[in-house]
Amino acid sequence: RENFTSEFRKGYITVTNVCLPSRYDEFAEVIENFEVRDDDVWVCSFPKTGTTWTQEMIWCIANDLDFEGAKVRLAERFPFLEYSVLFDYTTILPRYPEMKLPQLVLDSVEYTKNRASPRFIKTHLPFTLLPRQLRTGEKKPKIVYVARNPKDTCVSYYYHCRLMEGYRGDFNNFSRLFLGEKRSFAPYWDHVLDFWNRRTDSNVLFLKYEDMKANLSTVIEKSSAFFSKIMSSDETKALTQHLSFANMKSNPAVNYEDHIKMNRQMKSINVDGEFIRSGKVDQWREEMSESVIERFDNLTKDKFSSQNLFF
Numbered sequence: 001r002e003n004f005t006s007e008f009r010k011g012y013i014t015v016t017n018v019c020l021p022s023r024y025d026e027f028a029e030v031i032e033n034f035e036v037r038d039d040d041v042w043v044c045s046f047p048k049t050g051t052t053w054t055q056e057m058i059w060c061i062a063n064d065l066d067f068e069g070a071k072v073r074l075a076e077r078f079p080f081l082e083y084s085v086l087f088d089y090t091t092i093l094p095r096y097p098e099m100k101l102p103q104l105v106l107d108s109v110e111y112t113k114n115r116a117s118p119r120f121i122k123t124h125l126p127f128t129l130l131p132r133q134l135r136t137g138e139k140k141p142k143i144v145y146v147a148r149n150p151k152d153t154c155v156s157y158y159y160h161c162r163l164m165e166g167y168r169g170d171f172n173n174f175s176r177l178f179l180g181e182k183r184s185f186a187p188y189w190d191h192v193l194d195f196w197n198r199r200t201d202s203n204v205l206f207l208k209y210e211d212m213k214a215n216l217s218t219v220i221e222k223s224s225a226f227f228s229k230i231m232s233s234d235e236t237k238a239l240t241q242h243l244s245f246a247n248m249k250s251n252p253a254v255n256y257e258d259h260i261k262m263n264r265q266m267k268s269i270n271v272d273g274e275f276i277r278s279g280k281v282d283q284w285r286e287e288m289s290e291s292v293i294e295r296f297d298n299l300t301k302d303k304f305s306s307q308n309l310f311f
């Protein structure tokens with residue numbers, strides 16, 4: 001366990017080689033001992049790889065396209081297990097006595113734990129830090145992992161940190177932090193590989209953002225089969241429509257607009273932007289310098305090609 005001060009922000013630690021906010025220490029034990037249920041549904045991912053998109057798709061499939069129920073905020077019906085590790089509102093809250101924050105923000109692990117079955121759970125934790133019962137296979141909930149190409153993930157993460165965490169550096173500096181494994185949940189490559197290597201487990205479904213972009217209905221069909229659901233072509237069409245970039249961008253249940261507003265106020269962040277931002281493949285071409293591209297490509301070739309993982 002090593003403490004370090006990043007160029008970005010103090011207060012990170014490395015736990016089993018993974019970069020995490022130091023507040024993780026307060027939750028490590030409850031997460032390790034979190035009681036997993038066989039009928040849980042977990043969406044796991046590295047940040048900015050299409051998690052929200054995947055969550056909405058999986059929730060709708062598992063709930064027989066309950067579009068009415070999907071009007072409840074995704075953060076409530078599909079909580080982010082370690083959210084409270086990332087954002088310590090308990091220290092900010094005294095400055096805003098009028099704010100009444102719900103438990104899902106103040107103690108996301110407790111909120112998640114107490115949900116009725118079947119629980120839908122989002123996490124960015126790497127496989128090595130998932131609850132013990134899940135790691136050891138003692139419980140076998142459905143796990144859907146979504147991965148996205150590393151360069152686009154980095155670009156998306158950069159805009160996310162500007163909008164949500166007050167990052168003020170330029171993209172080149174950010175990509176150095178990403179490559180240097182100094183962003184929460186880094187290193188990206190090992191995160192993806194740990195799930196890729198479990199992709200043939202019967203309770204694991206491995207998806208790629210790029211496949212969702214190329215042919216969403218095919219991914220919907222594959223995901224429905226994973227949940228033993230049969231969907232008519234009209235239903236697949238309706239879900240494809242519900243999940244379109246334009247619809248998700250304007251859907252307050254999934255676009256985190258209220259969260260961004262609250263976050264900006266509490267952290268005095270003055271950056272405009274949206275969570276569901278541009279939704280493109282290969283946007284890195286517009287953002288990355290040649291030398292950064294080269295570093296990404298070398299690392300990706302080294303880590304992924306030998307494992308037959310290509311983006």
Ligand code: A3P
Pocket residue numbers: 045046047048049050051052053152155156157159243244245246248275276277278279280283
């Ligand atoms: P960009 O920043 O490249 O636009 P996550 O949910 O893991 O944080 O991922 C967010 C990324 O998924 C953002 O990428 C966001 O725009 C993209 N995204 C969300 N919904 C989408 C959709 N319906 N179609 C395409 N991309 C989507």
